[in-house]
Amino acid sequence: xxxxxxxxxxxxxxxxxxxxxxxxxxxxxxxxxxxxxxxxxxxxxxxxxxxxxxxxxxxxxxxxxxxxxxxxxxxxxxxxxxxxxxxxxxxxxxxxxxxxxxxxxxxxxxxxxxxxxxxxxxxxxxxxxxxxxxxxxxxxxxxxxxxxxxxxxxxxxxxxxxxxxxxxxxxxxxxxxxxxxxxxxxxxxxxxxxxxxxxxxxxxxxxxxxxxxxxxxxxxxxxxxxxxxxxxxxxxxxxxxxx
Ligand SMILES: NC(=O)c1ccc[n+]([C@@H]2O[C@H](COP(=O)([O-])OP(=O)(O)OC[C@H]3O[C@@H](n4cnc5c(N)ncnc54)[C@H](OP(=O)(O)O)[C@@H]3O)[C@@H](O)[C@H]2O)c1
Numbered sequence: 001x002x003x004x005x006x007x008x009x010x011x012x013x014x015x016x017x018x019x020x021x022x023x024x025x026x027x028x029x030x031x032x033x034x035x036x037x038x039x040x041x042x043x044x045x046x047x048x049x050x051x052x053x054x055x056x057x058x059x060x061x062x063x064x065x066x067x068x069x070x071x072x073x074x075x076x077x078x079x080x081x082x083x084x085x086x087x088x089x090x091x092x093x094x095x096x097x098x099x100x101x102x103x104x105x106x107x108x109x110x111x112x113x114x115x116x117x118x119x120x121x122x123x124x125x126x127x128x129x130x131x132x133x134x135x136x137x138x139x140x141x142x143x144x145x146x147x148x149x150x151x152x153x154x155x156x157x158x159x160x161x162x163x164x165x166x167x168x169x170x171x172x173x174x175x176x177x178x179x180x181x182x183x184x185x186x187x188x189x190x191x192x193x194x195x196x197x198x199x200x201x202x203x204x205x206x207x208x209x210x211x212x213x214x215x216x217x218x219x220x221x222x223x224x225x226x227x228x229x230x231x232x233x234x235x236x237x238x239x240x241x242x243x
Contacts, residue, residue: 001134001136002225003025003030003221003225004029004030004161004196005029005031006029006030006084006085007030007031007077007084007086008025008032008085008087008088009075009077009084009086009087009088010025010032010033010034010035010037010090011064011088011091011118011121011179012036012037012090012092013032013033013034013035013088014034014035014039014044014045014046014059015036015042015043016188016191017090017140017184017187018090018091020213020216020217021216021219022050023036023046023053024220024221025086025221026053026055026101027053027157028192028221029054030055030086030139031055031081031082032055032057033055033073033084034050034057034058034060035060036059036061037063037091040059040061043059043158046059047059049192051113055082056081058077058080058081059235060072060073060077062092063201064112064113064117064121065109065113065117066112067075067112067116067119068118069117070117070118070119070121070123071123071124071201072123073125074128075119075232076122078128083128083129083130084112084128084135085136086098086135087135087136087137088137088139088140088220088221089118089121089122089138089140089162090140091113091117092113092155092158093109093155093158094190095109095110095154095228096151096152097151097152097154097155098151098153099153099154100132102154110113110154110155110157111156111157111161112159113161114148114162118139118165118170119165122137124140126173129176129177131176133179134176134177135176135177136179136223137173137178137179137180138180138181138182138220139162139179139180139181139224140162140184141159141184141233141241142159142182142183143183143184143237143241144156144159144186145162146241149186150165162181163183163233165232166179166180166181167230167231168171168188170230170232171231174230178229178230179230179231180223180229180232180233181232181233181234182219182220182223182233182234182236183234183235183236183237184217185212185215185235185237186201186205186210187188187210187211187216187236187242188212188213189212191199198210202212202238204240204243205237205239205240205243206240206242207238208238211236211237211238
């Protein structure tokens with residue numbers, strides 16, 4: 001798939017991993033719609049950086065805690081930049097809970113934001129894509145769906161749903177739309193933790209370091225460009241799954 005000249009949506013594109021993805025798309029010539037919830041200023045700064053890379057960029061706020069709102073991502077993109085043919089579902093929660101203490105409301109909140117919104121964003125994206133245009137979706141998941149955390153129960157179940165959603169949607173939306181996922185390991189420390197936190201986690205990895213966003217962006221671009229790959233979940237985890 002030739003990326004240059006396409007329009008792409010990045011959910012959670014104003015900060016951290018999402019921001020790096022948005023700028024990676026921009027560097028590849030994709031006009032980017034940078035979605036945010038609360039990070040209005042960072043999203044605008046990311047858009048400005050994208051424009052400096054020579055593409056068009058727009059920002060828009062959608063609260064994805066209610067999956068009913070997810071279709072607005074496509075509407076806002078069409079209004080600002082034109083028809084999207086790339087969707088990267090990166091926005092997510094990361095609550096701490098266990099099966100012993102999660103409430104029904106907290107469970108629903110995690111599943112709505114982290115699983116249902118990517119599903120309904122993809123549904124809206126597919127419904128809007130014209131017959132004569134191909135498209136690609138990349139979901140951001142977590143390697144810990146295979147080796148679960150002890151303390152992020154609802155999150156890891158929701159991301160496990162993303163894995164199955166990726167494969168099922170890839171089958172149902174083929175051949176016109178490809179759906180893949182990138183499963184992240186230790187990429188950045190959580191927002192309220194310092195670099196030492198991530199370094200401690202990374203010490204046990206075969207590749208013995210924190211990934212940073214570069215390898216994530218490279219993998220996403222490769223999945224977007226490679227027309228013969230769909231339903232794939234690529235781990236970017238420094239070999240963590242081997243130990
Ligand atoms: N960082 C890592 O090492 C790592 C590891 C494994 C997996 N991942 C996955 O990679 C992706 C990005 O991770 P990250 O660490 O960059 O995430 P993060 O810092 O936790 O950021 C969360 C993102 O989700 C958005 N978001 C939160 N609540 C929202 C809501 N109600 N409606 C719409 N958007 C909402 C935020 O938007 P605003 O800031 O605009 O509110 C923000 O862009 C996530 O899917 C995460 O699960 C990351």
